Amino acid sequence: MLPLPFTFDRPTTAAAAIAAIGGSDDGMFYSGGTELLLAMKMRVIHTDRLVDIKGIPGLDRIVLNGSNEVEIGSRCVHRMIAKDPVIGEHVPALSALCANVANVRVRSVGTIGGNLCFGEPHADPPTLLAALNARLVLQGPDGTRSVDVDDFIRSELETVREPDELLTTIVFPRPTGPVTYRRFKHGERPSVNVGMAWSMSGDGMIKSARVRVGALGSRPQPLRAVEAALAGRAIADVRTAIEAVLVDALNELEVNADRHGGADYKRHLAGVLLLRNAEEAMTYKEASR
Numbered sequence: 001m002l003p004l005p006f007t008f009d010r011p012t013t014a015a016a017a018i019a020a021i022g023g024s025d026d027g028m029f030y031s032g033g034t035e036l037l038l039a040m041k042m043r044v045i046h047t048d049r050l051v052d053i054k055g056i057p058g059l060d061r062i063v064l065n066g067s068n069e070v071e072i073g074s075r076c077v078h079r080m081i082a083k084d085p086v087i088g089e090h091v092p093a094l095s096a097l098c099a100n101v102a103n104v105r106v107r108s109v110g111t112i113g114g115n116l117c118f119g120e121p122h123a124d125p126p127t128l129l130a131a132l133n134a135r136l137v138l139q140g141p142d143g144t145r146s147v148d149v150d151d152f153i154r155s156e157l158e159t160v161r162e163p164d165e166l167l168t169t170i171v172f173p174r175p176t177g178p179v180t181y182r183r184f185k186h187g188e189r190p191s192v193n194v195g196m197a198w199s200m201s202g203d204g205m206i207k208s209a210r211v212r213v214g215a216l217g218s219r220p221q222p223l224r225a226v227e228a229a230l231a232g233r234a235i236a237d238v239r240t241a242i243e244a245v246l247v248d249a250l251n252e253l254e255v256n257a258d259r260h261g262g263a264d265y266k267r268h269l270a271g272v273l274l275l276r277n278a279e280e281a282m283t284y285k286e287a288s289r
């Protein structure tokens, strides 16, 4: 099927792109088009105006900024993030994640911003970015605002972003401990995934931990009981600490049974992936002592 007719703009500034959406009934930003064009051809999405953001300079850079935070431009394609030296040095788990998203064609044109803004629950980046405590910088007609990744996805395919807000940057503190990510998938997209980030104190204890489970409900969910159990622990006690609270923690997750599996099966997978994350985090710590 062909999409219904629409107009097409190619602005060269963020302000012009935002104004173009604001001046249309239901215009949409167009980045790599890997989700959008498929949905338009299937006529699941219709828009009267596509605003191509590829010509806006500065949206595809990755830097460690002066506040010791990693900044990733929303127009960075998965392949670029996978190969970027800053990401490779400070967050190798994100390099590996982006190297394994989708297929080579999607990795070459699909962007991290498009992945986040589409709000697809079976996605990889939101889970790890939430574990990294990332925030998203949105530029709109009245200025910019930041939204934590944890709060960005409202429900399936729906985010808190207004139609004329452009996601410009993803920002998170440079990790100060192991960051790990595991996923399990049957088909193209993850059925369950788990991201984890620890910050360490000088004496080799875990100061705090962020653990997120994705693809089960509409957005990544925290495993608060596991986070509390890990805080203040010595590395050697991690497995025991997790196992003591795991069943109750998993039972608190919102889980949609779907073609990826039933709720009990997915909870079980989440537990397995979490323990594999923990094993890797422990190895990383030992290796870097």
Ligand SMILES: Cc1cc2nc3c(=O)[nH]c(=O)nc-3n(C[C@H](O)[C@H](O)[C@H](O)COP(=O)(O)OP(=O)(O)OC[C@H]3O[C@@H](n4cnc5c(N)ncnc54)[C@H](O)[C@@H]3O)c2cc1C
Binding pocket: 028, 029, 030, 031, 032, 033, 034, 035, 036, 037, 053, 074, 075, 100, 101, 102, 103, 106, 109, 110, 111, 112, 113, 114, 115, 116, 117, 118, 122, 123, 124, 125, 165, 166, 167, 168, 188, 189, 190
């Ligand atoms: C075959 C296939 C397999 C896939 N497998 C995986 C997988 O294993 N794991 C995974 O995580 N993902 C997977 N994906 C999803 C993939 O990551 C996304 O398609 C891609 O990242 C979307 O980026 P895009 O630039 O093409 O977005 P587009 O299709 O251009 O846009 C998607 C949506 O985001 C909006 N948008 C885009 N950029 C911005 C911005 N900067 N500001 C505001 N709004 C914006 C658009 O208006 C649109 O609503 C897969 C996709 C396909 C087609």
